[in-house]
């Protein structure tokens with residue numbers, strides 16, 4: 001058999017073998033990677049020749065190398081799918097909520113691990129610092145799949161899982177960046193200054209992110225154009241992962257890892273809405289598949305070396321691994337017990353209980369990325385043979401430790417910490433639900449049994465847990481009003497986080513909005529879970545407040561005049577508020593019908609109170625937008641009404657079809673038409689912020705007497721200014737540097753508690769300019785406002801040219817002064 005046939009046979013045979021492990025891993029409840037490693041070690045041991053001279057594993061691997069799979073080849077082949085799949089699986093919106101702490105945590109954790117491991121190991125083993133630092137970087141990447149799976153099982157706050165998943169995603173990037181720098185240093189590149197390293201790192205990261213972002217946006221655009229070509233769409237993402245990695249790494253010299261991760265995040269958030277549900281499904285399946293193949297192969301390939309490595313291991317290596325284990329535990333301890341509490345004290349992350357901290361500390365397993373890096377380093381010609389061996393033995397030894405010692409002890413640890421038990425609150429919910437369901441189901445079963453003429457089974461057979469004892473016990477559990485309140489809120493919040501899916505299934509929400517609303521529901525649920533009623537309230541308050549992204553877009557608009565981002569954000573906000581209003585009203589209904597049984601009437605009326613407050617706040621925020629953009633509001637509303645109508649149409653057709661009033665063909669034809677109508681409703685229209693200067697000028701009566709030349713002159717001097725509700729424009733006592741004209745919206749003038757509203761077409765801030773006096777009132781926006789600002793300098797030149805304008809403005813100012821209590825006349829007016 002020739003070499004390439006041997007390799008293909010070897011690789012595919014291995015894949016077949018490892019795939020059988022997956023169902024087995026589920027049965028024995030161990031992470032799949034543990035079994036993979038076991039298999040690899042076993043295969044490696046089998047392959048070691050009796051003489052131990054040249055193992056088959058080695059020759060297989062050597063033939064892989066001959067085939068072109070060099071050290072780089074391994075990373076090039078396996079890293080992109082590992083990283084892309086990880087990025088695709090993360091909930092991008094929730095990730096963005098905590099972006100700063102996550103990145104900070106990831107980078108700090110990698111640096112701390114690299115340093116602590118490097119310094120301890122070099123002191124212990126006598127290997128050079130660069131080599132031990134390299135080991136530190138290699139094992140700094142965490143694999144959180146196991147911990148996150150357990151978190152999911154025990155219903156840990158989602159935000160905690162996102163923090164851990166996000167950390168793992170970005171620490172890969174940070175560790176690989178450090179890895180690359182260290183290998184360069186080892187190759188004997190002249191030692192760069194720390195400043196050079198930092199600059200390199202920064203450029204590499206920003207460059208990688210930019211390339212990843214652009215390529216992903218391009219792919220999304222193409223995917224959108226090829227609406228029905230599922231195979232092409234999926235293939236585009238595969239190509240995107242490899243092209244972004246290799247283009248950055250090999251061609252542009254910026255971070256390929258960051259490029260892949262960014263591309264995956266962009267596809268995960270924006271790509272979803274560009275493809276059909278089926279295409280998204282097959283895209284996810286394909287990536288799960290690629291991830292599985294890469295993880296499996298890389299693990300088995302690496303584990304096959306373990307027997308070789310053990311054969312070559314010195315007795316001191318074992319002690320060194322022990323030191324390494326201790327060093328990483330210390331490093332992780334610094335992060336989990338030092339940095340994380342600090343972040344939560346600064347309000348940047350979820351507060352952690354001691355039990356969760358312990359699990360995060362112990363549960364930092366190492367996975368495929370670590371192994372891939374170790375293999376690459378072990379084949380790096382720049383390292384001496386002894387160093388190669390040391391790196392491989394240490395890294396794989398460490399990975400095996402995390403897999404064989406840490407992973408299997410993780411669940412017992414959770415049990416010991418009582419993390420796997422339902423909290424008393426959750427137990428209460430369970431028991432009540434069982435009791436209620438038993439009553440409802442039992443009744444229906446009895447009726448059904450009656451219909452078909454058999455005797456009804458005892459209802460405890462219908463829901464086995466609902467033994468009479470359990471029910472009596474649940475009734476006997478004493479709950480305080482406070483507990484019931486919290487329980488009810490928990491139920492409502494759980495419902496809220498699912499409601500958006502219902503609306504999506506009915507075609508009322510599009511996928512993008514589902515994501516947004518789901519993330520919002522998740523935050524509220526996390527709020528109740530971690531801090532009860534107060535947590536619910538504060539999460540609900542945050543939900544109606546404008547998002548950070550809106551503030552960022554506003555900032556960008558003000559700095560650069562680029563309004564598209566801002567208008568997209570405002571349109572999002574409008575849609576969110578509209579849907580929130582609908583969902584909250586449904587929750588009110590749900591509270592009335594379902595929650596009352598669970599927690600009692602008096603509690604539900606309290607909950608109804610909170611919901612009513614939320615509805616009011618949401619409506620108020622929405623009306624502020626509606627007031628400013630009535631046409632847009634009407635358009636968006638009518639789209640939603642149309643969607644709801646189409647949803648009703650569907651159930652109408654279906655019921656006729658089910659009653660055999662129409663045939664299958666007719667139903668299909670009607671459905672086809674309906675779908676076409678739904679598609680035609682399409683996406684929302686772009687939002688026009690009305691910030692065009694000419695449009696704004698026409699709103700101010702003061703300017704109506706100007707001729708064309710005058711208007712042009714004016715247009716050059718005026719600056720549009722977009723202001724948000726409650727924004728303070730002028731503060732009493734300040735020095736006045738400009739005056740404002742209101743092109744739309746309204747402001748409130750507050751002079752010592754004496755309040756006046758100024759509307760579209762009015763102006764303010766003129767007095768300080770006319771009288772050369774400090775501002776005599778506070779001026780604050782009431783809703784969204786489009787203002788025109790005129791600087792003092794331009795004001796003076798303008799009124800010199802147009803004395804009538806000055807007279808008009810001064811006249812208004814005099815009237816206002818007259819209205820103001822204790823008005824002191826300025827020198828101009830005297």
Ligand code: CMP
Pocket residue numbers: 730736749751756758763764765766767768769774775776777778779816817819820
């Ligand atoms: P200025 O003093 O520059 O800053 C505060 C502004 O509030 C002031 O200019 C006027 O434009 C406005 N203002 C003060 N008093 C009144 C009033 N009674 N009615 C309307 N606007 C007023």
